[in-house]
Each structure stands twice: as structure tokens, then as C-alpha cells.
Amino acid sequence: MGISKKQPIYDSASYCVIQAPFGRLGVMTELVDGSLMLSRIDYLSADTALSKPSNDLAKEVEKQCGAYFKNPHFQFDLPMKPMGTTHQQKVWKCVREIPTGKTNTYGEIAGAIKSGPRAVGTACGANPFPLVTPCHRVVSAQGIGGFMKEDAPGFYRQIKVWLLKHEGVL
Numbered sequence: 788m789g790i791s792k793k794q795p796i797y798d799s800a801s802y803c804v805i806q807a808p809f810g811r812l813g814v815m816t817e818l819v820d821g822s823l824m825l826s827r828i829d830y831l832s833a834d835t836a837l838s839k840p841s842n843d844l845a846k847e848v849e850k851q852c853g854a855y856f857k858n859p860h861f862q863f864d865l866p867m868k869p870m871g872t873t874h875q876q877k878v879w880k881c882v883r884e885i886p887t888g889k890t891n892t893y894g895e896i897a898g899a900i901k902s903g904p905r906a907v908g909t910a911c912g913a914n915p916f917p918l919v920t921p922c923h924r925v926v927s928a929q930g931i932g933g934f935m936k937e938d939a940p941g942f943y944r945q946i947k948v949w950l951l952k953h954e955g956v957l
Contacts, residue, residue, distance in 0.1 A: 799817050799818035800815060800816070800817040800818075800826065801815070801817070801840075801841050801842050802815045802838075803838045803839060803840040803849075804831060804835055804836060804837050804838045805837065805840070805848075805849045805852065806837060807830075807852065808856055809830075809833075809945065809946050809950075810831055810833040810835070810942075810946070811830075811831040811832065811835045811837065812828055812852060812918075813827070813828065813829035813831050813835075814827075814828055814829075814840065814845050814848045814849070815827040815828075815829075816842055816844045816848070817868065819868050819869075823842060823843070823844045824844070824866045824867060824868040825844065825848060825865050825866060825867045825868065825916065825919070826867075826868040826870075826915070827916070828848075828915070828918060828919065830917060830942070830943060830946050832942065844865075844866070847865065848865060851863050852918060855918060856953075859887050859888070859953050859954040859955070860887045860888075863919045865919060867916055867919065868915075870915060871913065871915075872910075874900075874906065874910060875910040875913055877900045878896060878900065878902070878906075878911065879910065879916075879922075881896045882896070882911065882914075882921060882925060883919075883920050883921070885921065885924040885925070887954050887955075888954050888955045889924065890924050890925065890926045890951070890956055891924065891925055891926075892925070892927060892928045893905075893908050893911075893925055893926075893927060893928075893932065894907075896925060908925075908932070911925050918950075921950070923946070923947045923950040923951060924951075924956075931944070931947065931948065931951070
């Protein structure tokens with residue numbers, strides 16, 4: 788039996804931190820089957836250090852986010868890494884169909900995909916592409932609801948309020 792040589796592993800992921808009106812956005816891009824794709828957006832606090840985008844897609848994400856912050860009706864057009872369970876993908880598809888300035892409840896989405904409101908909330912909390920897949924437009928029947936797995940008022944909830952105000956909902 789001969790000695791096998793491992794193929795070198797190249798780091799195809801790139802992460803940058805860009806400015807947002809409510810803090811910072813962490814943007815991860817990576818090579819997926821030969822194509823550069825958006826693989827994650829993180830909401831970060833304003834004290835997180837900025838770091839410049841290092842590839843064309845990350846620069847495009849920064850440009851499109853800036854356009855959205857100027858005009859809430861801006862429509863994102865970015866290649867996103869396929870991810871999530873079948874259920875999460877159904878939820879995220881419904882969420883992307885909610886028009887700017889409108890909201891749906893967790894229950895309304897659950898009814899549309901024959902699921903439960905808590906399962907819809909869990910899928911929204913696992914959303915890797917906030918802003919692009921606008922889970923901030925999903926609210927509870929009794930009010931704003933939680934956001935990003937957080938039920939108590941806090942950092943993520945403040946972002947949800949900012950986004951809904953920006954879109955003219957609140």
C-alpha cells in the first residue's frame with residue numbers, strides 16, 4: 788500500500804465587516820462548486836472593527852446593503868449558498884415573498900406551509916441571510932415578536948424595530 792498525498796485545502800471563505808445604520812454587518816462569502824456565493828450575514832454591534840471586503844461579491848453585498856439602507860424598497864440580487872433544511876427553505880421562501888412595508892405573522896406563514904408557528908419562528912431564528920431574507924417582517928399575532936432567537940428586548944430586537952421603522956411598518 789503506497790503513501791497517499793492529501794490534496795491541499797484552500798480557504799475559499801472570506802469575511803468582512805461593513806457599516807450599517809444600527810451597528811455592523813458581518814458578511815461571509817465562499818466558493819461553492821466553483822461559484823462565489825454569499826454564505827452568511829451577521830448582525831454585529833457598532834464597536835466591532837470594520838474590515839474591507841476582499842472580493843467582488845463582498846463588495847457587491849456592501850453596495851446592495853447600502854442601497855437598501857437608502858431605499859427600503861431596494862431588491863437584493865445576490866447569489867446565496869444553498870443551505871437549511873427543507874422546512875427552513877420553505878419558511879425562507881415565504882419570507883422573501885413578503886413585500887417591503889408589510890408583515891406576516893408566524894401563524895400565517897405556518898398555515899401557508901402546513902407547519903406550526905414555533906417551527907416557523909425557529910426557522911426564522913436560523914436564517915443565515917438577514918436583510919436578504921427579511922425575517923424581520925415576520926411578527927407575532929400579539930405584537931412584534933422575537934428576533935434572531937431572542938424573545939426579550941435586546942440588541943437583535945432593536946435591529947428588528949429599526950428595520951420595520953425603516954420600511955414604514957412601525
